[in-house]
Amino acid sequence: MPLTFEVIAEALRERIRSGGLRPGDALPTQAVLMREFGAASLTVQKAMTLLKQDGWAVSHPGKGAYVAHHNHADDGADALDTPETTAPVGGTAARVESLERALADAVQQIADLRARVEALETGDGEYGR
Template structure:
């Protein structure tokens, strides 16, 4: 229940870093920094050291404690939000979610032990998201279309400054799902959790930086094609564009899997 000053009692107790009961040791490469930060923060939440309503430490505090960049922190918070462990408030911060409000069925990142697992998730996405794009083209309203186009633009801007654009990628797919007008489609994202965008949890050293940059440039163009088909109310073209997009992702990870076997 909110106190007189606004916010939950837990939110009123602390300052900018709020939760003083945890201290994260710096993360070190070659671990996947985003996945490791997600794992550590999720462990604090599940162990009860961060309680519902508590505010996560600020971006600056997490960057300092874990020794990571702002991009890693933002990607980790986005993944925790996708898992239903935190909620975010623009301009305020991230807060631990009420367990009763968390999705009960999600793919746990711990289940994803190999690139073969990632390929299976992408196959699932192809089946669901292809139809979602078609429905979005049939049903989108001006607000839904604006959200899709804003997400596509945000992805482009993130890629242009050299970011991995995980949060922006996730928002684009959320926007397409929301445009279907079917509330069960967004709930499907809760099932996938952070695995919707596998590059935040799987970053094998099988592909150099230039290849990743080229891949993200292709994703930007594929997003633009999906958004254009939805804007033009062309469900057949929207389905085809989404299928091409996800099939290209599947093929990328299949190449990585083959390279891993050859090593």
Template sequence: MGGTVLLTFEVIAETLRGQIRSGGLKPGDALPTQAVLMAEFGASSLSVQKAMALLKRDGYAISRPGKGAFVAQPDVDTDADEDPGSPDAGNARMVARVEALELALAEGLEQLASLRDRVEALELSGTHQV
């Protein structure tokens, strides 16, 4: 009973990590789309984006612009570090960290906007109660 309750994005990320570790999803396989994950987990787009940022940060996933997210090749970063002439896969972790920071910033801005809307609503309801 003393277990930690995971947030939705953590549940999504852990579920996908488990599928990758078990071999259900193999390197190079496409990860489910944002729409699929939103429907499967009853999650917001932001929760799915945060889950994907975690997977990228931890080296489980990579993004291919215009194509989607895929299970990362475990040896891609190693090869890039050993062969300076290879495509710059070593930047994948940095890109994932930047994406995670951008998502965290977007979440903070979304929360601020929500708070601002709530304050405005409270102020409006207060002015109508004379």
């Protein structure tokens, strides 16, 4: 019989496989999962850790956990025809993709900050209104 954290992780994987949760979607919060499964905080944390280790989820500190862009090679023969199946096992491709998204977010934040600084330096009162 699977442990509660395994049940939670599998339920979330099934939601992803079925399309109920799509890549980039926020995963339910810890509080929501605790209520839904009647589980303790540590149990939910273990489930999320398992999903992250397997490449199904990524964390964005301060923002939460999100569905990773996973290759789903274990979902059936159709996945064998896609280039993602050549990626290393363990969600490495998903982790790289997540890091690339985080880098793109950081670059955008820097650009936004530069624009704010420039607006402040030029006295343009229109920025941020």
